[in-house]
Amino acid sequence: MAKIQVILGSTRQGRSGDKVAAWVMKELANIPGAEYELLDLRDYPLPFFDEPVSPGSKPGEYTHEEAKRWSEKIKEGAGYIIVTPEYNHGYPAVLKNALDYLYVEWQNKPVGFVSYGGAAAGARSAEQLTQVVRELHMIAVRDAVLIPSIWAAFDASGALAGVEGHLKSLKAMVAGMMKFM
Numbered sequence: 001m002a003k004i005q006v007i008l009g010s011t012r013q014g015r016s017g018d019k020v021a022a023w024v025m026k027e028l029a030n031i032p033g034a035e036y037e038l039l040d041l042r043d044y045p046l047p048f049f050d051e052p053v054s055p056g057s058k059p060g061e062y063t064h065e066e067a068k069r070w071s072e073k074i075k076e077g078a079g080y081i082i083v084t085p086e087y088n089h090g091y092p093a094v095l096k097n098a099l100d101y102l103y104v105e106w107q108n109k110p111v112g113f114v115s116y117g118g119a120a121a122g123a124r125s126a127e128q129l130t131q132v133v134r135e136l137h138m139i140a141v142r143d144a145v146l147i148p149s150i151w152a153a154f155d156a157s158g159a160l161a162g163v164e165g166h167l168k169s170l171k172a173m174v175a176g177m178m179k180f181m
């Protein structure tokens with residue numbers, strides 16, 4: 001079965017991304033048609049981009065062991081859901097770095113975004129990422145999950161405020177992705 005990989009794009013200590021990714025994985029388990037795997041960038045501690053050539057000009061040739069491992073893992077995905085916070089109206093550097101490391105591995109595969117942040121729900125981060133993934137020849141699907149006021153979004157039991165709307169968006173996003181898988 002085709003695999004959708006969920007990339008958790010924040011790595012800082014005390015991150016809210018854990019709760020968001022846990023909710024995404026819980027809900028994906030009920031969406032048939034694909035298998036799902038969570039990829040935590042903490043488990044792929046790539047140095048700041050440091051390859052001698054651009055991944056686009058010598059596809060798949062990496063000098064760093066961590067880059068080779070990241071490449072092999074990303075090759076397994078038929079599509080990606082990127083979970084991203086908004087940092088200073090943009091995406092986290094660690095996430096952009098992980099995207100920059102590869103090229104052919106991403107190509108011609110669909111991608112959807114789950115963003116979170118303050119009042120703007122991380123939408124600016126998700127929108128900026130659509131520009132980045134276009135250069136990677138990915139297909140950014142229309143629907144996205146945008147979670148506002150992240151510090152108040154989950155209660156103590158892990159329940160998400162406004163869950164019905166978010167779930168509808170998640171399902172629409174995955175359906176959009178599956179058209180290209």
Ligand SMILES: Cc1cc2nc3c(=O)[nH]c(=O)nc-3n(C[C@H](O)[C@H](O)[C@H](O)COP(=O)(O)O)c2cc1C
Binds near residue numbers: 086090118120150
């Ligand atoms: C460096 C930094 C910059 C931030 N900038 C914004 C911002 O521009 N807009 C916003 O809505 N939230 C912003 N926030 C708040 C984050 O969205 C919020 O802290 C969120 O929990 C960050 O994700 P994380 O906890 O998974 O790292 C910022 C947080 C950090 C740490």
